[in-house]
Amino acid sequence: MSEKTYEVRTYGCQMNVHDSERLSGLLEGAGYVRAPEGSDGDADVVVFNTCAVRENADNKLYGNLGRLAPMKTRRPGMQIAVGGCLAQKDRDTIVKKAPWVDVVFGTHNIGKLPVLLERARVQEEAQVEIAESLEAFPSTLPTRRESAYAAWVSISVGCNNTCTFCIVPALRGKEKDRRTGDILAEIEALVAEGVSEITLLGQNVNAYGSDIGDREAFSKLLRACGKIEGLERVRFTSPHPRDFTDDVIAAMAETPNVMPQLHMPLQSGSDTVLKAMRRSYRQERFLGIIEKVRAAMPHAAISTDIIVGFPGETEEDFEQTMHTVREARFAQAFTFQYSKRPGTPAATMEDQIPKEVVQERYMRLVALQEEISWEENKKQVGRTVEVMVAEGEGRKDGATHRLSGRAPDNRLVHFAKPDEDVRPGDVVTVEITYAAPHHLLAEGPAKAVRRTRAGDAWEKRTAQPQQGAGVLLGLPKIGVPEPLPAATGGCSVQ
Ligand code: SF4
Numbered sequence: 001m002s003e004k005t006y007e008v009r010t011y012g013c014q015m016n017v018h019d020s021e022r023l024s025g026l027l028e029g030a031g032y033v034r035a036p037e038g039s040d041g042d043a044d045v046v047v048f049n050t051c052a053v054r055e056n057a058d059n060k061l062y063g064n065l066g067r068l069a070p071m072k073t074r075r076p077g078m079q080i081a082v083g084g085c086l087a088q089k090d091r092d093t094i095v096k097k098a099p100w101v102d103v104v105f106g107t108h109n110i111g112k113l114p115v116l117l118e119r120a121r122v123q124e125e126a127q128v129e130i131a132e133s134l135e136a137f138p139s140t141l142p143t144r145r146e147s148a149y150a151a152w153v154s155i156s157v158g159c160n161n162t163c164t165f166c167i168v169p170a171l172r173g174k175e176k177d178r179r180t181g182d183i184l185a186e187i188e189a190l191v192a193e194g195v196s197e198i199t200l201l202g203q204n205v206n207a208y209g210s211d212i213g214d215r216e217a218f219s220k221l222l223r224a225c226g227k228i229e230g231l232e233r234v235r236f237t238s239p240h241p242r243d244f245t246d247d248v249i250a251a252m253a254e255t256p257n258v259m260p261q262l263h264m265p266l267q268s269g270s271d272t273v274l275k276a277m278r279r280s281y282r283q284e285r286f287l288g289i290i291e292k293v294r295a296a297m298p299h300a301a302i303s304t305d306i307i308v309g310f311p312g313e314t315e316e317d318f319e320q321t322m323h324t325v326r327e328a329r330f331a332q333a334f335t336f337q338y339s340k341r342p343g344t345p346a347a348t349m350e351d352q353i354p355k356e357v358v359q360e361r362y363m364r365l366v367a368l369q370e371e372i373s374w375e376e377n378k379k380q381v382g383r384t385v386e387v388m389v390a391e392g393e394g395r396k397d398g399a400t401h402r403l404s405g406r407a408p409d410n411r412l413v414h415f416a417k418p419d420e421d422v423r424p425g426d427v428v429t430v431e432i433t434y435a436a437p438h439h440l441l442a443e444g445p446a447k448a449v450r451r452t453r454a455g456d457a458w459e460k461r462t463a464q465p466q467q468g469a470g471v472l473l474g475l476p477k478i479g480v481p482e483p484l485p486a487a488t489g490g491c492s493v494q
Contacts, residue, residue, distance in 0.1 A: 005035035007043035012051025014201055016084055018152045019110055020049045021145055030114035045079045045117060050086035052167050057086055065098040072100050079117055083110060085171040088130060095126045106130035107172055148461040149425030149454035151195045155183050156202035160210060164278050164345040168203055177211035184224055194457020196425060197233035197388065206239035206248055219251035226255035230453060234258045238265055241281040244289050253296035260297045261410040265305040269324030270317035273310050283324050290328050301331035301409035308365055309338040309358030311349035318361045325368055331376050333369045337362050370437050377435035384431050384447060387413045391424040415442035418449050425454030
């Protein structure tokens with residue numbers, strides 16, 4: 001009998017992408033093999049890992065489920081499972097609206113998927129199981145990682161904040177921190193497999209420790225990462241300004257493998273709007289953190305998320321956001337037009353801003369940020385940087401005889417292909433010769449090429465091709481943990 005195949009379709013933030021790696025690991029542990037890429041519903045099990053953050057997410061899910069219904073009629077053994085935030089929110093509504101769905105599971109019990117599929121098969125009826133709190137810390141589950149050289153490591157799940165635009169606290173629950181020893185053991189195991197870059201992940205990553213009563217736990221964790229031999233790059237996402245304490249800045253500056261990069265959501269530059277958003281910092285505090293980060297790490301690239309048109313935002317409030325952007329000089333900003341998220345307090349606030357007003361402000365903000373991104377990138381010309389070669393980051397690389405990768409500060413660099421063989425995960429030293437708003441070019445010959453254990457790991461993995469991939473996101477790219485914080489969840493908003 002041929003092996004059963006699976007496909008995982010992922011929507012939303014990095015948390016979901018990482019959860020999908022675990023879903024894949026669980027299914028492979030249960031004997032399934034990944035369906036070939038492009039199989040488009042031909043797999044024996046199709047899993048939707050959903051996101052509830054976007055407006056109309058439910059309509060899109062039911063549309064997608066509807067497209068699978070005729071396939072299921074043709075192939076009675078096929079199973080469909082729906083998990084993630086929308087499943088946690090809609091629960092048995094999903095099987096009422098789409099009775100051909102076999103399994104609905106929530107964000108707290110993803111480890112149950114294989115059992116629920118089996119139970120649905122044996123009992124011949126849909127299984128809906130949603131846990132109210134976390135059953136096992138997700139990182140204890142098997143994982144099928146998408147990259148050989150870079151990996152995400154969850155350090156906490158959930159969030160204790162109550163930002164009025166965000167559905168995360170309702171669906172992911174209170175913050176739960178993972179034990180430091182377990183985190184470090186996972187990182188050490190990853191490094192032993194060849195991984196050289198990790199991104200610490202949490203909805204509110206720098207609040208790590210609040211669950212275990214240690215306010216400096218996050219900075220201690222960064223310093224502990226610095227002692228792991230073979231770990232070249234440490235990043236984290238997404239921090240909250242409220243918890244961004246001086247010990248974190250010192251740990252970043254003093255730990256050589258913690259990269260000079262910070263993605264910290266601003267959301268708004270107006271104190272009035274921040275208050276309405278229930279974000280506990282104010283503009284002055286935000287800019288103060290940036291100043292300290294720059295003083296400690298002059299070359300740090302700082303990026304952010306901003307929402308335009310939050311209910312009640314006046315032209316004056318928006319000007320405060322523009323002012324903050326001018327002052328902060330972000331390397332990059334993920335900008336969003338506010339739209340209602342059902343189930344969030346902001347969705348029912350009065351004074352929703354007309355679409356055209358939001359659009360016009362948004363365009364002004366994007367234009368300003370483009371100008372700043374470009375100016376900041378131009379300052380990189382002439383610098384020599386170590387680029388970690390990435391897979392699938394340069395769409396035109398084939399035609400331009402270039403390779404692509406990320407500088408330590410996470411800037412995307414396209415560089416001339418060196419004569420020697422270079423693999424994803426290897427490190428190439430180049431001089432930046434040209435800057436565009438969203439990438440840098442290094443047109444001259446490489447100054448040095450360093451073959452790494454991460455490159456070896458990539459080569460080994462590529463020699464045993466694995467089929468398909470199931471991540472359906474604009475960001476991040478298939479097969480590579482998104483090096484820039486995807487603007488899609490966790491502490492981000494879309
Ligand atoms: S936006 Fe971030 S900090 Fe605020 S509630 Fe959502 S996850 Fe928590």
